[in-house]
Every structure is written in structure tokens, then in C-alpha cells.
Amino acid sequence: MNNTTTRRAGFLFALLGCLGAAQVQAHSGSATMDEAGNKASFTALARVTCFDDGAGPAQFLVARIRDKSPAVTGLYVSLQLLKGTRATSVTDLTSGDAEYSEFATLAGGNGTYQLIINKTKAGARDFDLEWHCLTASNDHTGTEVIVDQFE
Amino acid sequence: MQNNNRLTFACRAAVTAAVLTASSSVLAHTTFETSSMSEGVRVLNNVQIGHACGTDKRVIATSVVFPDGADSTITVNGSAYNGALTDFVSNWGPNIQPLFSRAVFDETDEKNDANGNVVGFWAGGGPGMPNHMVAYVPFRVNATNIVPTSCATSVRFRANIVDVCELSKESDLKVEGNAHFWTMAGLGTPYDADATAAASLTITRNLTSNPLPSNCGSGVAVEVVPSAAQVIRDTPIKYKGVQVWPTP
Numbered sequence: 001m002n003n004t005t006t007r008r009a010g011f012l013f014a015l016l017g018c019l020g021a022a023q024v025q026a027h028s029g030s031a032t033m034d035e036a037g038n039k040a041s042f043t044a045l046a047r048v049t050c051f052d053d054g055a056g057p058a059q060f061l062v063a064r065i066r067d068k069s070p071a072v073t074g075l076y077v078s079l080q081l082l083k084g085t086r087a088t089s090v091t092d093l094t095s096g097d098a099e100y101s102e103f104a105t106l107a108g109g110n111g112t113y114q115l116i117i118n119k120t121k122a123g124a125r126d127f128d129l130e131w132h133c134l135t136a137s138n139d140h141t142g143t144e145v146i147v148d149q150f151e
Numbered sequence: 152m153q154n155n156n157r158l159t160f161a162c163r164a165a166v167t168a169a170v171l172t173a174s175s176s177v178l179a180h181t182t183f184e185t186s187s188m189s190e191g192v193r194v195l196n197n198v199q200i201g202h203a204c205g206t207d208k209r210v211i212a213t214s215v216v217f218p219d220g221a222d223s224t225i226t227v228n229g230s231a232y233n234g235a236l237t238d239f240v241s242n243w244g245p246n247i248q249p250l251f252s253r254a255v256f257d258e259t260d261e262k263n264d265a266n267g268n269v270v271g272f273w274a275g276g277g278p279g280m281p282n283h284m285v286a287y288v289p290f291r292v293n294a295t296n297i298v299p300t301s302c303a304t305s306v307r308f309r310a311n312i313v314d315v316c317e318l319s320k321e322s323d324l325k326v327e328g329n330a331h332f333w334t335m336a337g338l339g340t341p342y343d344a345d346a347t348a349a350a351s352l353t354i355t356r357n358l359t360s361n362p363l364p365s366n367c368g369s370g371v372a373v374e375v376v377p378s379a380a381q382v383i384r385d386t387p388i389k390y391k392g393v394q395v396w397p398t399p
Binding site: 047049051052053110111112142144146147148149150 | 191293294295296
């Protein structure tokens with residue numbers, strides 16, 4: 001694998017790393033965006049599938065992000081959720097601390113959502129991501145992910 | 152007399168075995184245990200290996216490649232379709248996850264695309280499966296969704312499977328006893344079957360929760376086949392990053 005492939009794979013493996021623990025409601029992972037620190041347009045794109053795994057049909061996809069890199073003026077990491085004609089987003093406004101952003105919540109039911117992570121300008125960003133498909137009663141339900149882009 | 156009886160029994164047994172072997176060769180393709188599933192559900196599945204490569208051969212590995220959906224060939228009701236797979240399926244990555252098990256082979260691993268998504272898997276090592284047995288290699292098919300605005304009533308993915316009985320060079324793949332090719336024919340790859348024998352995994356539309364649009368009539372059947380480039384890229388087995396089959 002070249003470095004780019006390794007980083008992409010790392011992003012997916014990070015995303016997938018906790019799928020085995022889905023039963024205990026832990027879908028989370030870590031990766032580094034723009035390692036070279038020179039690509040303001042660096043964007044990660046994934047598709048998250050919410051489905052009924054026996055816990056009930058999905059009502060929401062929720063996700064939040066934590067920028068672990070030291071604060072840089074004007075450099076923030078955001079995530080967006082999209083499904084059909086609806087979208088929402090959230091930004092981690094305090095980089096380098098232990099706190100995640102608020103959860104972004106998109107009520108799209110079962111189906112395929114798009115999850116996008118981007119940032120405001122060039123600069124490497126280590127981040128943690130957490131995402132869950134939830135039922136109307138906030139129980140964790142079927143959640144799968146495919147990575148389309150990490151560049 | 153006793154010797155004659157023994158000989159007769161031995162002959163009958165041999166004939167019976169030959170007939171059974173011939174039958175199993177015809178009937179026992181390597182396929183998927185579950186070849187059809189509804190959209191939106193996750194299913195545990197198995198590669199079902201029906202036999203080896205001859206009476207004194209064992210299957211020592213299997214290599215499975217699903218169409219990645221990126222450069223795959225798509226047909227709609229048998230006619231070529233030049234659009235994207237996302238016109239019909241919203242989340243094909245492919246949606247495959249091998250499950251680790253040492254029930255048949257000692258090692259299992261994913262085959263990944265450039266983004267790390269699983270496009271297939273291999274399993275191998277250990278004593279291998281004797282010719283007269285059947286073996287299951289487990290994997291999971293993740294929930295797959297048909298695009299609500301499409302007219303697809305089903306999407307059939309053709310997966311190439313090669314059962315390996317001898318580690319051979321690419322030039323010797325087709326030497327009798329080295330491998331069995333449950334693959335597409337005519338792609339122009341070293342792994343092509345003489346006649347298409349690729350395994351099928353069909354995702355069927357849930358017409359209750361995802362009804363056809365009114366302009367679709369009775370809907371269409373979509374088929375997805377891996378490209379030659381993908382087959383050449385993804386069929387070889389790599390162990391810890393080093394290709395071990397076909398041998399260099």
C-alpha cells in the first residue's frame with residue numbers, strides 16, 4: 001500500500017474497528033486528515049446505512065466529532081449528515097480538548113446516509129468520530145459504513 | 152468365491168463412487184449458501200465449496216471477488232447499462248465482511264479497494280477440504296438498499312470464486328487438478344471459466360416498504376459483473392502483503 005492508501009484504509013479500519021462492538025453501542029474511530037497539512041479541501045466522504053438489526057427500525061443517524069489537534073486560529077473540523085433532501089452539520093469549536101462536539105442528528109429513518117467530514121483551511125487534524133443509528137426510542141440499531149473518499 | 156465377492160463389492164463401490172463424483176461435479180458448484188436476500192437486512196452467509204479438484208486433491212484455499220461497483224459491468228433486463236450502480240443501489244461498497252473461522256481453513260483475510268472497503272476475501276491454509284466433502288466459509292452480507300426512485304426489482308451481483316487445490320503459477324492455473332473456476336467466462340482474464348459459473352447474490356426489492364414508482368411497470372432486473380481489471384487486481388491471494396497465489 002502507498003501512504004495514501006494506507007491512510008484511507010486507516011480511516012476505514014478506524015471506522016470499522018468498533019463494528020464488532022456494535023452490540024454495545026460503540027461506533028467510533030480515529031484518523032488524520034490532511035497529514036501533509038497543505039490541503040484545505042481535504043474531505044472524507046462515507047455512506048452510513050441504518051437498518052433494523054432486530055433492535056427496531058432506525059429513526060435517526062447521530063454523529064459527533066472531536067478535533068484532537070492543537071488549536072490553530074481559524075482551523076476547525078466539521079461533519080455533515082445528508083439523506084435525501086435533508087441535511088445537518090456540527091463543528092467542534094474547541095480543538096485539542098477532551099470534549100466532542102454536540103451530536104448532529106438527522107431523522108431519516110432506515111436507509112443510506114452520507115457523512116462528510118471537512119475543515120476550514122489547510123492543516124493536519126487528528127480527529128475522533130462517533131456515529132450511531134438509533135431507533136425512535138434511542139436504542140442502537142443496525143449501522144454499517146462504506147468509505148467513498150478520504151483525500 | 153469369497154475373493155470374487157470382495158472384488159464385486161470393490162467394483163460396485165468404485166462404480167458408485169465414480170458416479171457420485173461425476174454427479175457432484177455437475178451439481179456441486181461452489182456457490183453461496185444464501186443466494187437471494189431482501190434489501191435492507193443483514194444476512195450471515197457461507198461460501199459453499201462442493202468438492203475439490205479430483206479424487207486425490209484437496210481445496211487448500213478459496214478466493215472470492217465481488218464486483219466493486221466502481222468499474223463493474225451493469226446490465227438491465229439483459230441490456231448494457233452505462234450509468235452508475237448508485238442509480239439502483241444506494242450503498243454497495245461491496246457490502247461484504249468475511250468472518251474469521253478456523254473450521255475449514257487456518258487463515259482468512261479481506262481483499263480491499265483503495266479506500267479500504269472490502270471487495271472480496273480469501274481463506275486458506277491447513278489440511279484443506281477433501282474432494283468428497285463439503286465446506287462452508289462464512290461471511291456476512293451487510294444491509295443493501297435499492298434506490299426508491301429506481302425501477303429495480305432485483306440486483307444480482309456475480310461473484311468470482313476460485314477454489315485452489317495446488318499453488319501454481321498463473322500460466323499453470325488451468326492445469327487439471329490445480330484449481331476450479333467458479334467465475335465469469337469471457338472477461339479476458341486468467342481466471343475466466345470456460346462457461347460462466349460465477350456465484351450469484353441477488354438483492355430483492357421490498358415492494359412493501361419500497362414500492363416501485365408508478366412509471367416502472369413490473370420493474371427491471373439488474374445484474375452486476377466485476378470488470379476484468381478488478382478480477383485481475385483482486386483475485387490473487389496475498390498473505391501479509393505478499394502474493395502467495397498464483398505463485399510469482
